[in-house]
Amino acid sequence: AQTVTQSQPEMSVQEAETVTLSCTYDTSENNYYLFWYKQPPSRQMILVIRQEAYKQQNATENRFSVNFQKAAKSFSLKISDSQLGDTAMYFCAFMGTNAGNNRKLIWGLGTSLAVNP
Amino acid sequence: KAGVTQTPRYLIKTRGQQVTLSCSPISGHRSVSWYQQTPGQGLQFLFEYFSETQRNKGNFPGRFSGRQFSNSRSEMNVSTLELGDSALYLCASSLTSANTGELFFGEGSRLTVL
Numbered sequence: 001a002q003t004v005t006q007s008q009p010e011m012s013v014q015e016a017e018t019v020t021l022s023c024t025y026d027t028s029e030n031n032y033y034l035f036w037y038k039q040p041p042s043r044q045m046i047l048v049i050r051q052e053a054y055k056q057q058n059a060t061e062n063r064f065s066v067n068f069q070k071a072a073k074s075f076s077l078k079i080s081d082s083q084l085g086d087t088a089m090y091f092c093a094f095m096g097t098n099a100g101n102n103r104k105l106i107w108g109l110g111t112s113l114a115v116n117p
Numbered sequence: 118k119a120g121v122t123q124t125p126r127y128l129i130k131t132r133g134q135q136v137t138l139s140c141s142p143i144s145g146h147r148s149v150s151w152y153q154q155t156p157g158q159g160l161q162f163l164f165e166y167f168s169e170t171q172r173n174k175g176n177f178p179g180r181f182s183g184r185q186f187s188n189s190r191s192e193m194n195v196s197t198l199e200l201g202d203s204a205l206y207l208c209a210s211s212l213t214s215a216n217t218g219e220l221f222f223g224e225g226s227r228l229t230v231l
Binding site: 033035042043044045046047050091093095102103104105107108109110 | 120121162175219221222224
């Protein structure tokens with residue numbers, strides 16, 4: 001079974017500093033997608049960044065970037081120049097492609113990130 | 118463009134009752150997925166509807182059901198509520214299919230079962 005593990009339940013970082021959130025996954029599939037979603041307190045979950053497994057280049061969205069290590073099955077999220085608005089629960093998610101239309105997102109349990117002023 | 122709207126935002130029920138939650142997707146989005154979120158289990162996929170048809174289903178008992186209307190609005194129903202059904206229920210929409218993994222979420226309906 002495919003699983004996603006986020007080993008850091010809680011993290012904190014000072015404003016303007018850089019923080020890295022860890023995510024590992026387990027799968028036997030070769031082609032898949034990985035995601036980081038952000039859920040601010042009492043607000044809706046939003047997609048932060050998406051990575052396709054067949055692309056070697058790490059995805060980047062402004063201050064958010066990933067370190068995708070396919071062989072190690074690792075997909076970490078780096079947040080640069082942390083801002084107070086980055087305070088949120090961050091979820092790593094995996095989606096394989098073998099299931100065709102029955103694909104499902106498999107979610108980690110999340111990392112609660114607090115950005116301190 | 119309005120986002121995904123879920124109603125009600127909060128509700129309290131007692132064991133044995135049933136509940137219906139509503140989700141209005143982003144205009145033009147045809148796929149609606151439902152998730153149950155709890156601190157211990159994280160996000161668990163319930164089902165996905167596309168063009169009024171259930172396309173995909175998670176591993177939940179038959180007490181959990183849903184439907185989608187012709188305007189893409191969706192409802193989910195939980196019958197014979199149990200204490201363990203207390204959770205945040207999230208609805209997510211996508212333009213064509215949840216297969217892309219790119220979902221737009223609502224703020225959720227927080228259900229408390231007493």
